[in-house]
Amino acid sequence: MEISPFLIFFASIFTSNILLTNFLGMCSYLSISKDLKSALGLGEAVIFVMSVTSVLNYLVYKYILIPFDLDYLRFIIFIIVIAAFVQLVEMILERFMPRLYYTLGIFLPLITVNCAILGVALFLVIREYNLLQSLAYGAGGGIGWTLAILALAGIRQKVDESKVPKGLQGPGFAMIVTGIMALAFIGFSGIISIQ
Amino acid sequence: MLSEVLRTVSIVSGISVFLAGLLTLAEKFLLNYGTCRININNARQIEVKGGNSLLRSLMQSDIFIPSACGGRGSCGLCKVKVLEGGGMVLPTEIPYLTEEELKGNIRLSCQVKVREDIAIEIPEELFNIREYTATVEKIIDLTHDIKTLYLKFNDGDELSFKAGQYVQIKVPRYGKVRDEVYRAYSIASSPRNRKEIQLIIRRVPQGICTTYIFDYLKEGDKIVLNGAYGEFYLRDTDREIVCIAGGSGLAPIKSILHQMHEEGINRKATFFFGCVSKRDLYYVDEMKVFESLIPNFRFIPALSGPKEEDNWTGETGLITEVVDRYITDGSNMEAYLCGSPGMIDACIRVLRSKGMPEDRIYYDKF
Numbered sequence: 103m104e105i106s107p108f109l110i111f112f113a114s115i116f117t118s119n120i121l122l123t124n125f126l127g128m129c130s131y132l133s134i135s136k137d138l139k140s141a142l143g144l145g146e147a148v149i150f151v152m153s154v155t156s157v158l159n160y161l162v163y164k165y166i167l168i169p170f171d172l173d174y175l176r177f178i179i180f181i182i183v184i185a186a187f188v189q190l191v192e193m194i195l196e197r198f199m200p201r202l203y204y205t206l207g208i209f210l211p212l213i214t215v216n217c218a219i220l221g222v223a224l225f226l227v228i229r230e231y232n233l234l235q236s237l238a239y240g241a242g243g244g245i246g247w248t249l250a251i252l253a254l255a256g257i258r259q260k261v262d263e264s265k266v267p268k269g270l271q272g273p274g275f276a277m278i279v280t281g282i283m284a285l286a287f288i289g290f291s292g293i294i295s296i297q
Numbered sequence: 298m299l300s301e302v303l304r305t306v307s308i309v310s311g312i313s314v315f316l317a318g319l320l321t322l323a324e325k326f327l328l329n330y331g332t333c334r335i336n337i338n339n340a341r342q343i344e345v346k347g348g349n350s351l352l353r354s355l356m357q358s359d360i361f362i363p364s365a366c367g368g369r370g371s372c373g374l375c376k377v378k379v380l381e382g383g384g385m386v387l388p389t390e391i392p393y394l395t396e397e398e399l400k401g402n403i404r405l406s407c408q409v410k411v412r413e414d415i416a417i418e419i420p421e422e423l424f425n426i427r428e429y430t431a432t433v434e435k436i437i438d439l440t441h442d443i444k445t446l447y448l449k450f451n452d453g454d455e456l457s458f459k460a461g462q463y464v465q466i467k468v469p470r471y472g473k474v475r476d477e478v479y480r481a482y483s484i485a486s487s488p489r490n491r492k493e494i495q496l497i498i499r500r501v502p503q504g505i506c507t508t509y510i511f512d513y514l515k516e517g518d519k520i521v522l523n524g525a526y527g528e529f530y531l532r533d534t535d536r537e538i539v540c541i542a543g544g545s546g547l548a549p550i551k552s553i554l555h556q557m558h559e560e561g562i563n564r565k566a567t568f569f570f571g572c573v574s575k576r577d578l579y580y581v582d583e584m585k586v587f588e589s590l591i592p593n594f595r596f597i598p599a600l601s602g603p604k605e606e607d608n609w610t611g612e613t614g615l616i617t618e619v620v621d622r623y624i625t626d627g628s629n630m631e632a633y634l635c636g637s638p639g640m641i642d643a644c645i646r647v648l649r650s651k652g653m654p655e656d657r658i659y660y661d662k663f
Contacts, residue, residue: 186316
C-alpha cells in the first residue's frame with residue numbers, strides 16, 4: 103500500500119523521529135544543545151539541507167544509480183552530493199545573505215557530517231519512496247530533528263539553574279534526558295507507523 | 298568485467314567531476330568580489346582584490362598591522378578600527394575584544410574579510426612599518442637551544458626602531474611547510490645601529506619558524522622581515538627600573554640596556570634573568586660589561602634548578618622568588634617583563650603585592 107506523503111511527513115516528525123527513534127545525528131545534537139538560540143539555528147539549517155538533499159539524492163539514485171546498476175555505490179555518492187550541496191549553500195549564503203551566513207554559516211560545516219542527513223537518504227531508498235514521499239520524509243525528518251534538539255536545549259537551559267549530581271553533569275545528563283524523551287516519542291508509535 | 302569496472306569508475310568520476318566543476322564555477326562567480334577600496338584614516342586609498350582578510354590585503358599593499366600569530370585569530374594583536382564595511386563581528390573575534398572595543402568598532406583585521414569598500418583607522422606610525430630584506434651575517438650558538446641571528450639589511454637599508462620593539466620574520470615554504478608564515482622576534486641590538494640587527498631565537502620543538510632558522514637557514518641567506526612593532530619600550534620617567542626575563546626574553550631587555558648606555562640614562566635599574574641551569578645561561582659577560590657602563594645597573598641571574606656540576610653560587614629559585622627577596626617597596630618603580638605568559642602572570646602578581654601599580658608594569662608575552 104502506498105503511504106500518503108502527509109502521513110510520512112507527520113510520522114517522521116513525531117512517531118518515527120529520526121533522532122529519538124533511530125538515534126541518528128547525535129553528535130551535533132549533544133554538542134549544540136546548550137542554548138535555544140544556537141539549537142534553533144542549527145535546526146533550521148538541518149531542515150533546509152535535509153529537505154533539499156533528500157530530493158537530490160532521490161533523483162541521483164533513481165536516474166543515475168539504478169539505470170546503471172550502481173546502487174551499491176549509494177553510500178559514497180550520497181555523501182558526495184550532500185557535501186557538495188552544503189558547500190554550495192555556504193557560498194550562496196556568504197554572498198547574498200550575510201546576516202543568515204553569520205548565524206547559520208558556522209553550522210553548515212557541521213551538517214556535512216550529520217549522519218541523520220545521510221540516514222534520511224538511505225532510508226528513503228530502503229523504503230522505496232517516490233519523489234513526493236522523499237520530500238515529505240526529508241522535510242519531516244528535519245523538523246523532527248529540530249524539535250528534538252529544541253526540546254533538549256530547553257531542558258538543559260532549565261537544568262543549568264538546578265543542582266545536578268556531579269557525576270551526571272554534561273553529556274551524562276543529556277543522554278538520560280534523551281532516553282526519557284525517546285520513550286515519550288515512542289509512545290506515539292502506535293498511532294501511525296511507517297517503518 | 299572490464300567494461301563494468303570502467304563504467305562504474307566513469308560514472309562515479311563523472312558525478313564527482315560535475316559537482317567539483319559546479320563548486321569551482323560557484324567559487325569563481327559567487328566569491329568574486331572584484332576590486333575593493335580600502336580607505337585608511339581618510340588619507341590614503343588602496344585598491345585590493347576582494348575576498349581576502351583585511352590583514353592580508355593590507356600586507357599586500359605594504360601596510361603591516363602587528364600580528365604575532367600570522368592571521369590565525371589566536372593572538373588578538375591585529376586590532377583595527379573599522380568605520381565602514383566589514384560586516385558583523387564574528388564569533389571568532391569576540392573572545393579578544395572588550396566591551397568598549399566592541400562599541401568602538403574595533404575588529405580583528407585577520408578575521409574581517411574584504412568583500413566591499415571599507416574604511417579603517419590605524420595609528421599613523423604603522424605607515425612606517427614596511428618590509429625589509431636582510432642577509433644573515435652570522436648565526437651564533439648561545440646555549441644548546443638558543444641562537445643569535447645577526448642580520449644586515451640589504452642595499453644600505455635602515456630600520457628605525459625603539460629599543461624593546463620586535464620584527465616579524467617571514468618564513469618561506471620549506472620542507473613539508475606549504476604556507477608562508479610570520480613569526481615575531483624582539484630585536485636584541487642597539488637602536489642606534491639601524492643597518493644591522495640581532496635576534497635571539499630559542500628553539501621550539503616542531504616550531505615552523507624555529508625549525509627553519511635552526512635547520513635550514515645558513516649564513517649568507519636572505520631573509521624577509523617587517524617591523525618594527527610593539528608598545529614594549531623604555532618609558533621616559535625617573536623611576537627605578539625592574540627588568541625581568543626568562544629564556545630568549547633577554548633580547549628586548551638587552552636592547553633597552555644599549556639604549557640606556559648610549560643615551561646616558563642613569564636611573565637605578567635591576568635585571569633579573571631566570572634560567573633552569575647553567576647550560577641555559579648566556580650573555581653573562583655582556584651583562585657584566587653593562588654593569589660597568591651603566592652606573593646604577595645590576596644584573597642578577599637566577600637558576601631554578603642548578604645541577605651539581607654547575608657549582609652555582611648565585612641566586613637560586615624561581616625568578617618570582619628571587620624578585621620577592623630583592624624588592625621590598627615597588628610603589629615607585631616601573632617594570633619591564635619579557636617571557637612566557639606563565640612567568641609574566643606570576644611576576645605581575647609578585648610586583649603588585651610589592652605595591653607596584655599595574656599600569657607601570659610593561660610586558661611582552663610570547
